[in-house]
Amino acid sequence: MASPATSDTGIKPVGARNRGSDRRSSWWLRLLVAVIALVFSAPVLFLLLEIANVSEGIGQIVGSSEWVVPLLNSLGLAGAVTLASMVIGGGLAILISRTDLPGQRVWRLLLALPLVIPSFVGATALIAATGPGSLLPFVPRLEGFVGSLVVLTLFTYPYVLLPALATISSTPTSAEEAARLLGRSGFQTGVRVLLPQLLPAIAAGGLLVFLYVLSDFGAVALLRFDTLTRVIYSSRLLDPALALTLGVLLAALALLISVAMRRVRVPSEPPVSRANQRYRYRLGKLMPVGFLVAALPVAAGLVLPVIIFLTWVLRGSSTIGVAYSGWGDDMGFLVGPMLGSTAASVAAALAAVVITVPVAFAVVRRSERLYRFAADVVTSLFALPGLVIALALVAWAVGAPGPLGALYQTFPLLILGYVLHFGAQALGSGQAAFRAVPQRFDEAAATLGAGQRRRFFVIDLPLVAPGLLTAGGLVLLSTLKELPLTLMLAPTGFKTLATAIWGAATDGFYAEVGIASLTLILLSGVLTWFLVLRGRLGRV
Amino acid sequence: MLSGVSKSFAATVAVRDVTLRAPAGSQTVLLGPSGCGKTTLLRIIAGLEHEDAGVVSIDGERLSCDGRGLPPEKRRVGMVFQDWGLFPHMTVERNVAFGLSREQIADGAVERTLDMMRMTKLASRRPHELSAGQAQRVALARALAPRPRLLLFDEPFSSLDAELRVRVRTEVAQLMRELAMTAVYVTHDQEEAFVLGDEIAVMASGRIVQQGAPERIYLEPASAWVAGMLGEANLIPGDAVGDVANTCCGQVPLLRARSGDCQVLARPEHLAISAGDQATVTAVEFYGHDTVYRVTTADDEPVVLVRAGAAPSHQVGDRVSLAYTGPATVCFDAPH
Numbered sequence: 021m022a023s024p025a026t027s028d029t030g031i032k033p034v035g036a037r038n039r040g041s042d043r044r045s046s047w048w049l050r051l052l053v054a055v056i057a058l059v060f061s062a063p064v065l066f067l068l069l070e071i072a073n074v075s076e077g078i079g080q081i082v083g084s085s086e087w088v089v090p091l092l093n094s095l096g097l098a099g100a101v102t103l104a105s106m107v108i109g110g111g112l113a114i115l116i117s118r119t120d121l122p123g124q125r126v127w128r129l130l131l132a133l134p135l136v137i138p139s140f141v142g143a144t145a146l147i148a149a150t151g152p153g154s155l156l157p158f159v160p161r162l163e164g165f166v167g168s169l170v171v172l173t174l175f176t177y178p179y180v181l182l183p184a185l186a187t188i189s190s191t192p193t194s195a196e197e198a199a200r201l202l203g204r205s206g207f208q209t210g211v212r213v214l215l216p217q218l219l220p221a222i223a224a225g226g227l228l229v230f231l232y233v234l235s236d237f238g239a240v241a242l243l244r245f246d247t248l249t250r251v252i253y254s255s256r257l258l259d260p261a262l263a264l265t266l267g268v269l270l271a272a273l274a275l276l277i278s279v280a281m282r283r284v285r286v287p288s289e290p291p292v293s294r295a296n297q298r299y300r301y302r303l304g305k306l307m308p309v310g311f312l313v314a315a316l317p318v319a320a321g322l323v324l325p326v327i328i329f330l331t332w333v334l335r336g337s338s339t340i341g342v343a344y345s346g347w348g349d350d351m352g353f354l355v356g357p358m359l360g361s362t363a364a365s366v367a368a369a370l371a372a373v374v375i376t377v378p379v380a381f382a383v384v385r386r387s388e389r390l391y392r393f394a395a396d397v398v399t400s401l402f403a404l405p406g407l408v409i410a411l412a413l414v415a416w417a418v419g420a421p422g423p424l425g426a427l428y429q430t431f432p433l434l435i436l437g438y439v440l441h442f443g444a445q446a447l448g449s450g451q452a453a454f455r456a457v458p459q460r461f462d463e464a465a466a467t468l469g470a471g472q473r474r475r476f477f478v479i480d481l482p483l484v485a486p487g488l489l490t491a492g493g494l495v496l497l498s499t500l501k502e503l504p505l506t507l508m509l510a511p512t513g514f515k516t517l518a519t520a521i522w523g524a525a526t527d528g529f530y531a532e533v534g535i536a537s538l539t540l541i542l543l544s545g546v547l548t549w550f551l552v553l554r555g556r557l558g559r560v
Numbered sequence: 561m562l563s564g565v566s567k568s569f570a571a572t573v574a575v576r577d578v579t580l581r582a583p584a585g586s587q588t589v590l591l592g593p594s595g596c597g598k599t600t601l602l603r604i605i606a607g608l609e610h611e612d613a614g615v616v617s618i619d620g621e622r623l624s625c626d627g628r629g630l631p632p633e634k635r636r637v638g639m640v641f642q643d644w645g646l647f648p649h650m651t652v653e654r655n656v657a658f659g660l661s662r663e664q665i666a667d668g669a670v671e672r673t674l675d676m677m678r679m680t681k682l683a684s685r686r687p688h689e690l691s692a693g694q695a696q697r698v699a700l701a702r703a704l705a706p707r708p709r710l711l712l713f714d715e716p717f718s719s720l721d722a723e724l725r726v727r728v729r730t731e732v733a734q735l736m737r738e739l740a741m742t743a744v745y746v747t748h749d750q751e752e753a754f755v756l757g758d759e760i761a762v763m764a765s766g767r768i769v770q771q772g773a774p775e776r777i778y779l780e781p782a783s784a785w786v787a788g789m790l791g792e793a794n795l796i797p798g799d800a801v802g803d804v805a806n807t808c809c810g811q812v813p814l815l816r817a818r819s820g821d822c823q824v825l826a827r828p829e830h831l832a833i834s835a836g837d838q839a840t841v842t843a844v845e846f847y848g849h850d851t852v853y854r855v856t857t858a859d860d861e862p863v864v865l866v867r868a869g870a871a872p873s874h875q876v877g878d879r880v881s882l883a884y885t886g887p888a889t890v891c892f893d894a895p896h
Contacts, residue, residue: 458643458645460641460643460645461645461647461648463606463608463632463639463641463645464639464641464645464646464647464702465633465647465658466606466607466608466631466632466633467606467608467632467633467635467637467638467639467703467708467712468633468638468658468659468702468703468706469633469634469636469659469706470633470658470659471631471633472631472633475633478658479647482649483648483649
């Protein structure tokens with residue numbers, strides 16, 4: 021019988037992955053994407069240009085040690101919070117999904133919820149809740165390094181918890197069951213079999229936390245800990261050379277982290293099989309401890325702040341506030357910031373989606389170096405702290421000639437700031453949406469006589485619409501919670517909920533802090549539920 | 561229709577210098593193992609892939625030359641995809657109407673097509689509400705509706721289960737012949753190629769190694785490799801003398817005279833088995849409509865397959881004799 025050699029000419033078979041990579045793109049798509057990439061690289065370019073302008077001042081700063089302490093503070097705090105978040109987030113993930121602790125679904129939801137409280141809002145509450153004469157007089161007043169560590173860990177551990185939970189629920193228990201049958205104790209199995217499988221997810225979440233802490237401004241400012249962001253903000257008017265130098269330093273650090281994040285890749289989740297989720301570690305006598313461990317973050321990161329805000333609202337100004345005259349004022353006070361937040365976040369969401377759609381389309385559908393480069397630029401800007409982006413835009417607008425200079429402290433510049441900062445979120449969701457639409461549909465439409473424009477509007481756009489809605493929602497959520505960029509770029513008199521809380525907290529108008537914070541938490545909670553948590557928690 | 565077409569991806573050559581003619585109204589099948597470049601060739605015809613060199617033309621009209629030419633949407637070439645590629649956000653009716661002009665829709669082309677495919681009842685369904693067989697028919701209807709000059713099928717039945725596949729491909733073959741549609745199919749399944757094709761082009765490593773009517777290439781394959789691609793093939797060592805060859809199965813008539821050592825092609829159904837002492841039965845496989853015996857003449861000789869149209873009449877271990885009963889056949893050079 022003939023058993024033919026399949027390849028006598030030494031030609032390798034061509035795999036399916038090559039298919040569809042052969043589409044040509046038009047010059048206008050290239051131009052459009054190139055312009056978008058240029059706009060997104062603007063902040064870094066502006067910063068470098070400004071540095072050149074004030075180069076004499078820089079020499080002095082580098083020579084002095086003014087930059088060393090804020091840098092060490094930032095790095096130390098970010099490192100400590102990251103470690104704490106990884107331990108707490110990873111531990112909680114195992115506790116609430118692999119042990120016999122009752123109420124797992126409830127814990128999953130509750131423990132993810134501190135995510136909805138912006139760290140500066142949480143900090144306001146926790147500062148007031150601690151120290152002599154407060155709700156918790158036995159706890160020393162939170163401030164400085166320790167205070168920042170506690171507060172930031174409480175509001176960032178969900179960044180580790182969520183990916184760890186996702187990985188756990190897609191990891192079959194068979195390896196752990198085998199380890200037990202091979203004679204390992206429950207503890208040994210958890211440490212030597214389960215933990216290694218979770219490490220990539222925990223590490224990826226940890227890097228996210230590191231980046232968050234580096235960029236955080238509100239919480240450290242309220243807790244009076246001099247990190248890079250706090251020093252940049254306080255010196256930006258009096259000592260611009262120092263602010264710029266530290267800004268560049270912070271930018272470089274953040275971009276470095278974002279490079280590291282690309283290395284750590286969480287493996288994509290295989291479909292969850294319920295049948296495989298059988299094995300549970302038994303807590304036994306440790307059950308009450310497990311319960312306490314799970315309840316503590318919820319109590320400190322969610323219940324306590326809400327109680328504090330509620331008390332402030334109910335007490336009104338009778339004991340603390342200065343200018344307060346009852347409920348009517350409260351509501352009146354809310355109107356401006358609510359409108360501001362709505363306008364800013366809706367405009368930012370729309371603009372970010374519209375601006376990133378061409379890049380998302382191009383990078384998924386046309387594999388060209390230019391498009392991948394543009395996507396990388398947009399993505400890396402997510403790592404750049406809002407404060408640094410604002411610093412760059414302000415420096416540019418103030419120095420820009422004529423009509424461009426008039427953009428300083430206008431609504432369009434504020435929206436541009438948001439788009440630059442959060443465009444990566446829109447791009448990520450947009451790319452995922454386009455990737456979920458098989459190339460097949462585009463090809464089928466082409467063979468049926470549909471031109472490029474019709475294919476985009478009739479096939480692609482309706483199919484990616486839900487993904488783009490998510491993209492917009494994520495930008496909306498981020499904009500709602502954003503503080504430093506808004507503080508620096510907002511037009512005079514323009515207030516968002518975040519800046520209103522900030523202003524009221526620094527001025528001691530606690531009733532107003534309370535009502536605005538509760539509103540912000542509620543809004544962000546609803547959005548977070550629909551955009552982030554529902555899909556992740558619903559199926560387990 | 562295609563001449564001198566080449567295409568490579570990075571360092572791998574997918575299609576090299578292929579010339580393929582598909583006469584108007586005929587059914588041509590590109591048959592080959594996976595990775596031989598047949599799908600790439602199909603996509604070049606559709607304009608979904610650009611050839612590095614060569615010409616694609618229909619009825620003398622040049623569609624593209626050396627990678628420059630009409631985009632897919634201007635070619636009036638239809639395609640039925642392996643996974644059908646039905647637009648998930650559109651009903652069956654809108655899927656079918658997608659490739660039609662306003663006038664054609666107003667003229668009732670959608671209804672006519674649905675009616676022809678007996679799918680009027682499915683018109684308002686969405687693709688996810690269809691069975692695999694129905695989805696296949698919708699994909700075909702959608703591709704047929706705009707009356708393309710040429711219809712391409714990329715492994716169109718591979719997503720169907722075995723029973724459905726047999727039924728659907730018979731339907732499609734009939735329909736295409738009724739409509740006198742010019743069609744090119746891609747498949748790796750020789751049975752499918754025989755049912756669908758007026759003409760089969762066998763591809764290997766980016767080249768067309770043989771093209772011709774199914775019977776002809778089955779009985780007169782150009783090489784041992786093609787013989788194996790088209791079905792089970794015994795290559796029996798023999799000694800050619802003029803237009804016969806002497807083999808262990810007796811004298812075998814040859815199509816072309818030659819002399820010396822060679823390998824004679826003997827399809828399993830062209831061998832007869834009877835009690836004797838030439839060879840030993842090593843396995844018996846009963847398929848219902850026929851029986852296949854695996855027979856070996858000596859330990860180091862290759863196994864010979866024999867297909868007999870009856871229930872097993874020999875058992876494993878039986879001593880048997882073989883005889884060639886088929887038509888004049890071809891032989892290839894003996895391996896070195």
